[in-house]
Amino acid sequence: MKKILTTITLAMLAMSVFAQQQQKIIIKLWPNGAPTNSGLTGPEQQLENGRVGNITDPTLTVYPAKKGNGMAIITCPGGAYIRLAMNHEGYDMADWFNAQGITYAVLKYRMPNGHPEVPLDDAQQAIKLMRQHAAEWGVDPNKVGIMGNSAGGHLASSAATHFTSDKDRPNFQILFYPVIEMKSGSGQMLLGKQPSAELMKKFSNDQQVTAQTPPAFIACSADDHSVPPVDNAIKYFSALTANKVPAALHVYPVGGHGWGYNDSFIYKREWTEELEKWLRELYK
Structure with a gap:
């Protein structure tokens, strides 16, 4: 009997995995070639912990919700514009969003290599x-x-x-410990080593907020020394509120940078509950 139960359990697990695989759709962003070129060549790099580098062929991995509420979220994993953390800042959140009736998609976008229009083209195409x-x-x-x-x-x-x-305008935005100003290493990878003041201003997104900017949910940690909230998340939040754009900002006492969907982040329960509530109220 024990062997039979074990066999049944394994069969059910296999069916569950198969069902999940069936739900995943991967499409190329630019099947006929992208309008812009980063100058990068060679094969895609598979790095540690599910990270990916040297991306030249961008894709969108879509997880349609079985009982959808009409909402869809496209996520852009981080990685300093030189690689992408595809797991804990991407794929790992699919089940959580699907459980809320939200169709979820992970964007594997191209690295800019000093060409800032390249990743933006990919994000706009994904939308x-x-x-x-x-x-x-x-x-x-x-x-x-x-x-x-x-x-x-x-x-x-x-x-x-x-x-x-x-x-290509998103209806809302969700930002976790976001880079906003362009003085960081991410800014250098995006704009090049000696960008003009005009280009710096253009991609310092707190300076680009208008009344037409969509509502925002922002979460970060106060002890994030890689992307300090004062110069990034808080500055962006201030620009949003100055333009009367609805925005929520959650700054957790500790956690540092890069926690994503990791269980090790002690405020995971708080941010997931707050985001779920925010999304629920967005179209109430």
Whole structure:
């Protein structure tokens, strides 16, 4: 009997894994070639802990919600604009968002290599693709959000402040310990070693906020020395509120940088509950 139960359990687990795999859709952003070029060549690099580098062929991995509420979130993992933390800042959150009825997608975007338009092109294309496939994936085109961690947070805030039309404007933004100002290492990787003052201002996204910038949820840690909140998350929040854009800011006492969906972050329960509540109230 014990062997039979074990066999049944393993079979059920296998079916569960298969079902999860069936739900995942991977599409290329630019099947006919991207409009911009970073100058990077060679194969994609598989790095430690699920990180990926030297990305030249961007993709969108979509997890449609089985019982969707119409919302969709596209996330941009971080990695200082030189690599992407695809697991704890990407794939690992799929089940959590799906359980809320949210279609979730992970953007594997190209590295800029000093060409700031490259990752932004990818983020804007991802938003357009989500809306193009809205009916297929059970998504309301008016409920498409962008999310990002660290440098991915900068990219998400770029999509929220540099949109060109309603087609690539996100309806809301979620930022975790985001890079906002361009004096950091991420800024150098994005803009090059000696960017002009004009380019620095253009991609310092607190200076690009307008009344049309979408609502924001922002979370970070007070002891983040890699991307200090005062110069980044708090500065962006201040710009949003100055322009009367609805925004929520959560600064946790400790946690440092890069916690993502890791259980080791002691305020994981707090940020997940607050974000769930914020998303629920967004379209109430």
